[in-house]
Amino acid sequence: MVEFGLLQNFGFDVLFKGSNMLRLLQGLWVALRISLISVALSIGLGLIVGAVMTLKNPVIKAVTRVYLEIVRILPQMVMLFLVFFGTTRIFGWNLSAELSAVIVFTFWGTAEMADLVRGSLISIPRHQYESGAALGMTLPQIYRYIVIPQTVRRLIPLSINLITRMIKTTSLVMMIGVVEVLKVGQQIIEANRKASPNAAFGVFATVFALYFIACWPISLLAKQLEKRWKDA
Amino acid sequence: MREEMDNQEVLLTAEHLHKEFDGTVILKDMNLSVKRGEVIVIIGPSGCGKSTFLRCLNGLETIQGGKITLDGETVESGGKGIAGLRERIGMVFQSYELFPHKTVLQNITLAPTKVRKIPRGEAEKEALELLERVGLEEKKNSYPRQLSGGQKQRVAIVRALAMHPDVLLFDEVTAALDPEMVREVLDVMLSLAQQGRTMLIVTHEMSFARAVADRVIFLDDGEIVEEGKPLEFFDHPKTERAQRFLNTFTYAKVEK
Numbered sequence: 239m240v241e242f243g244l245l246q247n248f249g250f251d252v253l254f255k256g257s258n259m260l261r262l263l264q265g266l267w268v269a270l271r272i273s274l275i276s277v278a279l280s281i282g283l284g285l286i287v288g289a290v291m292t293l294k295n296p297v298i299k300a301v302t303r304v305y306l307e308i309v310r311i312l313p314q315m316v317m318l319f320l321v322f323f324g325t326t327r328i329f330g331w332n333l334s335a336e337l338s339a340v341i342v343f344t345f346w347g348t349a350e351m352a353d354l355v356r357g358s359l360i361s362i363p364r365h366q367y368e369s370g371a372a373l374g375m376t377l378p379q380i381y382r383y384i385v386i387p388q389t390v391r392r393l394i395p396l397s398i399n400l401i402t403r404m405i406k407t408t409s410l411v412m413m414i415g416v417v418e419v420l421k422v423g424q425q426i427i428e429a430n431r432k433a434s435p436n437a438a439f440g441v442f443a444t445v446f447a448l449y450f451i452a453c454w455p456i457s458l459l460a461k462q463l464e465k466r467w468k469d470a
Numbered sequence: 471m472r473e474e475m476d477n478q479e480v481l482l483t484a485e486h487l488h489k490e491f492d493g494t495v496i497l498k499d500m501n502l503s504v505k506r507g508e509v510i511v512i513i514g515p516s517g518c519g520k521s522t523f524l525r526c527l528n529g530l531e532t533i534q535g536g537k538i539t540l541d542g543e544t545v546e547s548g549g550k551g552i553a554g555l556r557e558r559i560g561m562v563f564q565s566y567e568l569f570p571h572k573t574v575l576q577n578i579t580l581a582p583t584k585v586r587k588i589p590r591g592e593a594e595k596e597a598l599e600l601l602e603r604v605g606l607e608e609k610k611n612s613y614p615r616q617l618s619g620g621q622k623q624r625v626a627i628v629r630a631l632a633m634h635p636d637v638l639l640f641d642e643v644t645a646a647l648d649p650e651m652v653r654e655v656l657d658v659m660l661s662l663a664q665q666g667r668t669m670l671i672v673t674h675e676m677s678f679a680r681a682v683a684d685r686v687i688f689l690d691d692g693e694i695v696e697e698g699k700p701l702e703f704f705d706h707p708k709t710e711r712a713q714r715f716l717n718t719f720t721y722a723k724v725e726k
Binding site for chain 2: 363365371373374375376384388467
């Protein structure tokens with residue numbers, strides 16, 4: 239009779255078999271790599287699109303509005319399928335799964351980021367621009383010293399929330415064949431079905447912990463910045 | 471009391487100023503010339519265009535006709551030299567509009583260091599001197615949200631002064647303040663008038679207007695209805711509209 243230990247009961251034992259833990263960490267890195275590239279692109283593009291969205295041009299307003307609505311309505315998984323599977327036949331593109339994921343997450347993140355930028359920019363009262371102008375400041379100076387610093391303070395907590403959402407949502411990319419942390423977890427569970435029937439708990443709990451470790455510091459940073467800028 | 475002013479140079483003028491917005495005429499054929507050192511108080515019922523007039527004078531509002539000049543140079547909203555002219559026309563707003571992300575000292579030194587390009591140390595030294603004059607030197611490192619309304623408005627005045635403007639525009643600067651804070655702000659303005667500053671003041675504080683003004687301008691429905699020395703104007707207004715306006719500030723004793 240095999241003696242069951244706590245590790246085995248909850249299925250954590252598989253993590254110590256072979257290089258399983260290392261494989262999970264590599265999978266986490268894949269997920270983080272996709273999200274970090276997408277986040278960086280989304281922030282850069284979102285700043286530009288968000289600034290453009292504050293223009294009063296009706297055409298720009300309509301186009302960006304439609305873009306934002308599409309992104310909000312369409313499930314990310316449908317977007318992933320559309321870009322990865324859909325474009326292959328129609329356009330003959332042979333996009334790798336990881337590139338497809340980056341495209342979809344950037345398309346989504348840019349829209350969300352742009353809306354945050356737009357909201358933060360228009361929340362700066364007109365009087366702030368005027369009191370800068372009344373002091374003889376030029377428009378570039380008003381933006382640089384008055385508007386942008388205040389916008390950034392409003393923006394950072396909001397965009398950090400978006401970043402953690404993007405990291406979490408990368409778990410969807412396993413659906414188009416990217417072997418990221420969740421997929422590696424499934425593979426480990428499958429491979430040990432007989433030897434460790436409880437592996438599902440241990441592996442997924444570990445995946446949960448890994449996501450937590452990745453996102454928690456970012457949330458902490460957001461809290462910290464909010465506290466520091468409470469005065470402003 | 472200031473007879474010598476008659477032969478002093480004209481600093482700021484508005485000629486045939488016409489302003490409309492979406493087809494509604496807000497100011498019509500306004501003419502005003504302000505001499506250096508003169509204190510002009512503009513009064514009138516709300517909606518008469520007095521704040522808009524003040525905002526036209528430093529180009530915060532576009533005008534549809536007429537001309538505004540400072541020292542002979544044309545003030546034009548969106549014009550090429552507008553930033554340079556605004557440097558010389560200080561403005562204080564009803565809602566203070568301090569920069570919330572900057573301390574009191576940073577609020578005051580921002581424009582002098584970035585616009586006038588004077589060294590930070592020098593700007594700070596002057597800012598502290600000015601703060602001391604309005605009794606707020608110990609607030610130099612506070613943020614605007616930590617100040618009372620009256621303190622914020624005094625900082626806003628100091629911020630305008632730090633640019634060494636030729637003219638100061640005050641747009642209902644005490645209208646948003648609690649009564650006990652109105653005095654501390656008006657006292658600062660009185661002392662500026664004593665120093666011989668050129669000022670245009672839009673206000674509803676009639677006893678203050680009487681005390682501070684060299685000339686009172688009564689605006690109604692977008693035009694200058696009456697102007698004169700404060701004592702004449704307040705005690706013997708010539709026009710019926712001015713009489714009616716001034717009467718709204720007095721109350722008859724209730725008979726019981």
